[in-house]
Amino acid sequence: MRNEDQPDIEADKAIDLPASEQPDNLRRNMLRFAALGGAAVVTVRPGIAQAAASAMKCSIPVPDSANSTKWIRNSDGALVAKNTAKSIPGPSSPLAGEDVKNSLRYGTTYPGYTSAQTTTWNKYINNLTVGKQGYTCFASVQNPAN
Amino acid sequence: MEAMRRLYAGYPAPEQGLATLTALIDAPRAWRRWIRPQAAIDGDFTLPGAIPMAIRHGLLAMEMAMNMQVALGERRHLLLHAAAIERGGKALILPGESGSGKSTLAALLGEQGWRLMSDEFVMIDLVTGLALPFPRPISLKNSAIPVMEALIADSSRFGPLLSDTPKGMLRHLRPSARSIAAMDVPAKPALILFPRFGDDAAAAGISQSELFMRMTEGSTNYVALGQPAFETLIEMVRTIPAASFSYPDTATGLAIVEQFCAEAGL
């Protein structure tokens, strides 16, 4: 369970956890997630790749695990020392790719968090570059085919 | 035929001679049994209405026939519709349909320090996972033609200029002597990039599952090969990084490719 009073809990280091190890609330959401339309069994056929469900199971740790104790500055998403004014800690677990996609595309808020937190974290995410942890997920959520 | 001989100068003589190829050209209906429309020849031509050809495009017909012979005959390799170049024993694979720009990018890089393995088809050995080359003449189209003409002084490497083909202007380019000499030298695939010509410069990482799906789309024989192909492709997506990128012009495309290669250690 996310707890906003404990910002120094280390963010999960692994990006893709096997189903049995994912936080309970994420597993509960999976059934609903699958109900939101789209096929759940995609058969490989040449020429069908465009119709395939994208792998929205990736997630983005904010910040990256090497900097897990840093906070994120509200104005520009840069990483700053813990407890710096006008900055906030990251979420207690990596943000799901699907949530990031929806937030960046439609302005939705990350489940369990406020819109102010969402705005700040998205600034961090939008600054991710090749090589930074989470970049690949970020890049794939920006693909309009996903 | 003289043009054909010149294009293939330096290649070892084919075992069966060219008579086999003629037989293929004369039997378009036989092709239709084996080829799904999506997996057809690199889109120089679509099958219906393209056969038979006018004599002045006989060169092209030979080219297509060879494409098909490869696609139909190979059973020990996973056949990918992709260009490939090699440097330091490692291969960069550029999958894509016609128009993606893969052939032009590969041709350019093949003249700038890389060994061109193929502009069209890459064969992945199902046992070793290595990429095998197939350095046939490169199909240059439209604007790619003057670019390569400016780069390559040896005019004998070019086939005749073919105008008014369904895809516009077409000219074949013989790969470098180095490429031809290394036609049996495999390389380990180390990076997979999906180019898309015509948009602003952008790049996106590709997840393993998406890569698996995209690679099957670009393979003419994945389904037919069954379990060994599944296992080979799993290993590839597990171990080889992949990304897609778009580029507005060739110079930008080349720069993006080199940047990715630097990051991937090619």
Next chain:
Amino acid sequence: MSAPIYRTDYPADCLTHPLDGLMLVYHRPSGATHFLIDPTSDMLAILAEAPCDADMLARRLCHRIGTELDDEALEVTAQRLEELLDSGLIRAA
């Protein structure tokens, strides 16, 4: 008429490989390759343990992944069973 019982030859006659939270499956009897998205791989695992009908499958599925057995769960289970039937990964008796 009683509800159909679903059976599967997964994973016994399959090669499976997890990728990005999806399950990639090569189904030997058909030679087809499929991507399975949650909760279908859980559904197949449940049927592999013991064939059952749709209602029982929904019940076991919800228990397995820790959700409520509500109307939505029943509907999702039914939808996904159809897809699994189409794919040849399960059959109904």
